[in-house]
Amino acid sequence: MARQDEIRIGDAERDAVMVAMHDHFAAGRLDRGELDERMEAVLSAKTRGDLRTLVRDLPDPTGMPALGEQARAPVPWGPGGAVMFGGPGHPAWRHHHRHGHMARGHRHGPPFPAFPLLLTVFLVLTLTVGAGAGFLAVLQIALVIWMIRAITLAFGARRSRT
Numbered sequence: 001m002a003r004q005d006e007i008r009i010g011d012a013e014r015d016a017v018m019v020a021m022h023d024h025f026a027a028g029r030l031d032r033g034e035l036d037e038r039m040e041a042v043l044s045a046k047t048r049g050d051l052r053t054l055v056r057d058l059p060d061p062t063g064m065p066a067l068g069e070q071a072r073a074p075v076p077w078g079p080g081g082a083v084m085f086g087g088p089g090h091p092a093w094r095h096h097h098r099h100g101h102m103a104r105g106h107r108h109g110p111p112f113p114a115f116p117l118l119l120t121v122f123l124v125l126t127l128t129v130g131a132g133a134g135f136l137a138v139l140q141i142a143l144v145i146w147m148i149r150a151i152t153l154a155f156g157a158r159r160s161r162t
Contacts (some may be wrong), residue, residue: 005049013065017042019050020063029058116143 018039027033038054045051048064055062118138125134 005047005052007048007052008046009048013048013051013063014042014045016063017045017055018063020055020058020061023061024058114142118142 021030021035021038021042024030025032030038041054042051045054051064055064093118118141121141122138125137
């Protein structure tokens, strides 16, 4: 285990531990002061052993890879903020991805034909009223469609967490 603890870590490992600590804070296992102290220590950690000492008193998931687990190849879009907000690299993402909840093409219902609708509105208004009016109408319709889509996604995400 000493050799495992001497392995240098990168941002992906730090991000995974930080996400786990936020989850433990949300569950009431850490208070704000402890969270802040541990976050500073995570950001300055250099090895797996440094991280392991910070999470040894917390239950799983701790964000630490299982003993013997090899580091995964980096994903093409990079870990960055996606790890912090539940994207690839977050412990929950692997669970959902493995069970097919985030599989490509997983949709509920047919796709909304926004582009053909906007093109039709633009052409009709351009030919009848003018290009400026057609362009403004398309922008307004696109904004409404975008807002409806954002609201439905927000409520869908909230509903799936409960």
